[in-house]
Amino acid sequence: MTWFKLAYRNVYRQKKRSFLLAGAIAFGMLAITLLNTLTGAMATAVKTNFSSALGGHVYMTGEVVSERGYSNQLINRSDIVEQAIANLSMPVAEVKKRSSARLQLINNSKTDRLQIQGIELANEQQLFQRLVVMQGSLDDLKQPGTLALPMNKARDLQVRLGSSIMVKGETMTGQQNLLEWKVVALFRDQGGFGRSNGYTGLSTMNKMLNIPADSFQRVNLVLQDMQDMGTATNELKHSFTKLATLKPEDTDSTFGPMRMMMQGGRAYIEDPWQDTRFDVTNLDDVTQNVMSLVNGLDLVAKLIFGVMLVITLVGISNSYRMVLLERVAEIGNMRAMGAQAGNVFRLFLYEAIILAIMGIAVGLTLAIGGSLLIESITIPGDRGPARLFTVANHLPMALSLTGIVISAGLIMLMTLLAAYFPARGAANLDPAEALRSAT
Amino acid sequence: MPLIEFQQVHKNYPLGKTIVHALQGISFDVQEGDFVTISGPSGSGKSTILNMIGCIDTASEGEVVIQGTKTSSLTDKEITELRHRTLGFIFQNFNLIPVLSVYENIEFPLLLGDGKDDPYKSWSDSEKKDWINYLIKQVGLEDYAQRRPSALSGGQRQRVAIARALATKPTIVLADEPTANLDSVTGEQIIQLMREMNQNLGTTFIFSTHDPEVLKVADHVVKIRDGMVEDDYRVVEAGA
Incomplete structure (x- = not known):
């Protein structure tokens, strides 16, 4: 609990750094939730329209x-x-x-x-x-x-x-x-x-x-x-x-x-x-071909998301490495004062968890706002894709709880993965080296 | 039994393609309650000695014994516990945590460590608070308790570092050139403060310096030159 409190205090006090890291995580959450909701909306629209047309x-x-x-x-x-x-x-x-x-x-x-x-x-x-x-x-x-x-x-x-x-x-x-x-x-x-x-x-x-x-x-x-x-x-x-x-x-x-x-x-x-x-x-039998198109779009969206995820992962990981470099003296100091290597590792991981929770919360809020905004947009057109992928000229953006839980889990995992190696590096720093580099 | 024993300690480390012999068979003892100065010119091996007493560096040969325990036989976890329970550190460049206030910096060591033997583990919150406030008062920073280090002068920062080093009531406080970054008047005040704490709390202080003026207040002087003990003597009058 002490280390979690320390991690929270570090995150809270380093506002600029926390803002940037949590912002990157929030962007990841926003992107994945919006993409999921958008493809989900298209699939729902196709099914609703076919259901309506076929009675x-x-x-x-x-x-x-x-x-x-x-x-x-x-x-x-x-x-x-x-x-x-x-x-x-x-x-x-x-x-x-x-x-x-x-x-x-x-x-x-x-x-x-x-x-x-x-x-x-x-x-x-x-x-x-x-x-x-x-x-x-x-x-x-x-x-x-x-x-x-x-x-x-x-x-x-x-x-x-x-x-x-x-x-x-x-x-x-x-x-x-x-x-x-x-x-x-x-x-x-x-x-x-x-x-x-x-x-x-x-x-x-x-x-x-x-x-x-x-x-x-x-x-x-x-x-x-x-x-x-x-x-x-x-x-x-x-x-x-x-x-x-x-x-x-x-x-x-x-x-x-x-x-x-x-x-x-x-x-x-x-x-x-x-x-x-x-x-x-x-x-499902009737919409098989159309749904394969939607699923194709979904796959493309997920591939784009995968690339974005890797870029975000690299970005977050690099940010953590930069943070580690900035905090070498602090780590050496903590080790000299009696912090075990495991405690330093936990401190960095807890900070990552707190940042991930903040990022997920902000990203989800933005995604909900974005979904409502997209849903409110009237998409003109009575024929073709505009009609196929909309219901009454609107995208039926419905956030799925399962989708949110999966997205949040994925973002949390990604953040922990990005923070894991820098945290391990921090824990394994030789206190003498860390203190020397600070002088 | 001496508090610290250096037994024929050698320290070699590679520097490029050559091996630097930082310490070449050093032996000396430190008694509990001593106010020890390790003096010598730059590069003589003062900081290496302090790092070895602080268990953040190991000997290539020989043995460093603290409170009867050979430090070479300890695991990383045991060494960390020993550091936490027995040692306090004061650094030349203060090494305060910039995002924490004066109070929080001093409190920080009390939050570290898992040792069940740590005396302060049984303290109540109010006891901890009283102790930290006592230390703040001792180093004369009552009006600065909630300030961050960036809002303090060099001398004030070093006072915080002294209070922080004493927070866990360690047996030994190590200070690596604590006055190097301070002007002479402030430096003198800091040495005087450490001396007072040594006398009031009975804590053993070991600090490195190459300032001959500082030697005047020490009651035990170890002079180092080229990685060897040049002189090792007790100044009874200085401590009287």
């Missing part, structure tokens, strides 16, 4: 084999899906049954294509929070043959609220279908990277696809905790293996799950199965 965290799709031997995306065993969801060990926030298709919208001479989602209005709270209705009401989608369009698409098609447009698409079996739908709502989508879907009632979409009104093509689960998605996926697969047929693992493409969800699939099946064959994917 959930875990996705169940079903395939049936038609009489002609082709696979069609359809779930006609709602009871099995409900049983599998009931078997889950974690809480589920929303269960969304949907059908969807990429349809051609025709208004007089204007035409455009848009992915339209058929939804159950009662189970889409997350979606309704995201959509900002500019005109009309989403409640009107309860009426059959109605459609909600994003503002930009309505503008391109020159469609007004209340007007009817022609909607052209394919049924599940590949036949052309042309229907007239009424536009009941115009909205602006806050998520989905600025590439919003259009929305209609589930039964309206099923009519376009020519599938039973109470059937659906997939179920999206919104979990209360996104971290549970891996476990939820495995549990669902386990349930479907027991209750029905599970699709074998798809190894052909990382974009397979996303394509399956966005467009559906129709292929000739040589070895048909009975009833519905289920597949379960999750956000």
Whole structure:
């Protein structure tokens, strides 16, 4: 305790020296925390945006084999899906049954294509929070043959609220279908990277696809905790293996799950199965490629950090060596007065620990301030990376306690490493030599 | 039994390609309570002798015995404990810790050492405080207790060094040319102060000097020339 008090007094009294050393440590802490938070924010933004665009965290799709031997995306065993969801060990926030298709919208001479989602209005709270209705009401989608369009698409098609447009698409079996739908709502989508879907009632979409009104093509689960998605996926697969047929693992493409969800699939099946064959994917599967980009950025950031760490380590170590040279007389003096070599070593290490604690505290405070500042900056742009890596045009900078603990531990270790050799040098100084050099 | 015995001590050290024979078979004794002057011209080996008594340097040949203990047989830890328990140091250039006040500099040796035998280990905080204040008063720095060394004159700094050397109540205080950096009047005051402490506390003082005036106050003089004892005598009148 005495030596710790002495170390504290040395640090406190040598304000200039302490300021410089603690400042270098604070800079290291600031850099590592901000880098971690920034890459964490980007990863969170990507997942949030994809989750928002895809309407959930875990996705169940079903395939049936038609009489002609082709696979069609359809779930006609709602009871099995409900049983599998009931078997889950974690809480589920929303269960969304949907059908969807990429349809051609025709208004007089204007035409455009848009992915339209058929939804159950009662189970889409997350979606309704995201959509900002500019005109009309989403409640009107309860009426059959109605459609909600994003503002930009309505503008391109020159469609007004209340007007009817022609909607052209394919049924599940590949036949052309042309229907007239009424536009009941115009909205602006806050998520989905600025590439919003259009929305209609589930039964309206099923009519376009020519599938039973109470059937659906997939179920999206919104979990209360996104971290549970891996476990939820495995549990669902386990349930479907027991209750029905599970699709074998798809190894052909990382974009397979996303394509399956966005467009559906129709292929000739040589070895048909009975009833519905289920597949379960999750956000991690869908965002695999984008996340590899984020992870790549993270790796580059960590490499830069590693280089910075080495530079800081060398800087701190050199500073300690300079301090040692300045304090040779003091060390010789202490040894002459009866301080053991171990005590001198401890004194230097305690000083390093105190400086590290101060540096970490200051660096963390600056990092928190920096994070808040970065989060408050509005990043303009509705498309591309600006939209992908932000949520509502802001970086969702959230400091992780684990990240802070790891960063602080790393900085403490680095400081102790930088101080270790100078401290050992100080402890091993020959008192006679130290005193001679002081004269 | 003498407090310190030098038994045919040699000290050789390399200087470039040559070997310097700093001490060439020195023998003398110091009794407890002595006020000893080791005198001689520069380079005669005075500082080497003090370093050996202070156990911060070792003999190449021969033996230095302190309180009956052969210092050559001690480990680094034991030597450090011996230094802490038995010895106090006063340096030519004061060697005060610049960031500490006068009070803290004097207190500093009391914070060092792990020795269970140290008498002050059992002192209460107020006893320590009283002792430090007593020393400050003895060296005449009552009004400067909270000042840093940079705010003191050379003479005042050396007074702090004397008080610091006495803080652990050592048996021996070693002073290496304590007046070399002081003017003659201040130097005389410092020698007089050490003499008073020697008489008041019974501490053995051993100091090196090449100032013949200083010899007048010593009661034991060891004259060194070219690493050998030129003369070794007691001046009874000076101590009377």
